[in-house]
Amino acid sequence: MDTLLDVLVFLAVALLGYFMGQRFPHPGEWIRRWGSRYRAAVVRPPGPWRWWSRLLLVVGALAATALVWPIIQPGDPVADEMLEPAEVAVIVPVVLVFPVAWALLGRSRPYAWRVAIALAACVAGWSLWSVTFASYGTPPNIDDGLRWYLVGTGVIVASATAVESWQRRPRDLLTMRWAAGALVWMIGVAAAFAIPVVGDQQVPPRDTILPLPPAMTVVHEEARCAMPENFGFGSRSCLRRFTVAATDGANVRELARRLGEHLQRTKGWPATWYDSSTAHFPCRRIGWLNPYELCLELRRDESTSTVKLELAYYNGRERVVY
Template sequence: MAIVLLVPIAWVVVAPDPGRIVGALLVASAAGWSLATRLWASWATPPTVDDALRGYLAVGCAIVVTALWLDRHRHPIIRRPWLGLALVGVACAAVVVLPAVCNASIPGRDALLPLLKGVVIVAEDAGCESRGSCERSFQLTADDGADPQEVARRLTRHLEDRGWRGVEHEAKACRPLGYLANPYRTCVSILHLRGPGTVEVLFNVFNPREPRISYASETP
């Protein structure tokens, strides 16, 4: 992750003569983050990789801010390179701004609503099937008697207008739900149905890094 380099780069830019002690502390904190991520952090639900990253940034910012404060008489902070100070500010802000990643969330209704004219909802369901996977489904039909293929075409255009690309019949269009330490992805698919609804639009939020349990078939 490039954000890991933000703290040491900020220190190199902001300090005219980077001290060895501060540099050693930053190297040690980066090594600690790497070790913690390797041995204890997990991408599985709920992910803890973001906690390790947030802790590393907090420690790094504390080291840099403390060093700047202790050296303020020899090198006043207001005379430090503005780019370095900006990088320090971004790194420290990331500690608060970096979103906490928890369990998978149920997709909101606003993923599809408001609907385009002429299409109505006949059924709706939402819930979490398993750890790290939640979904919301809409069964829809047209109030003008259009066939399922036409309803699917209308919904495809509607979803494309909302930023989804590549939505086709029985095919998923997916995109990341977040960045950095957020492993979740969100997908949408359109399915033809039989029954009260002619078309189903399915939204899914899942963790692709969630370990799946596989059962080996027993041979007689």
């Protein structure tokens, strides 16, 4: 197919030069010379993939990520919704992993160039998708897009390397450059597995609070999702609320102190005490690769002499990117 296209281009240039030469001899001669140079310089016979071509792939892939660079985007009113420079500094090198791997693994043209163009197109597609559809909350989000991009380009590089190396001897493959490319490819695979999965969260578990110590009882419990924004945890979070009362007649301040100590000592919640009955509990991570945190809030209700405990999952990254 490529040979046929090259022949068609050459024939088109030759015919154009011929007809131009019949009417305008000098421009026609120039077009014929240009066609000859094109075939000699661009349509090259198969051969080794040179270092400048490898470098051009990496530079082209880097340029294809320009859409996600904050400096390219306009200012207000979307300046606060863009990827931050620190995020771009992390994401862009991850995106370039598989193009760099192929720049090291590719061996011969024009085959290596065809794969390089496909990888650069994938990078451009990821950039366009990220600035158009990506978010940090509702899937598909920016993590999902990055994950599927890595899976696709990783398969392309692995398949292309296998096809190109099919008829080569093992000693021709085991070079320092090939080993470096294989290492970079494995780093890309690890990155694809390390990207967190952000999805709909379940209702927080009851055992983060229960069972309660003696002299306390749960008088009301509720669980709900899709909360209004004024709850402060995000529209996609799920909340579990307990209303706790004392069974021994203790006042609400004493009840709050007992509950705070129970959560801190028995359930492992770190607490900051502002006074003997007022504790603040910071959110805690529920997994290294999970962006959601489990948050706890303790409130005293003086009118009913009860204490309300609210548990909710919170995703601090739940915001629109663009």
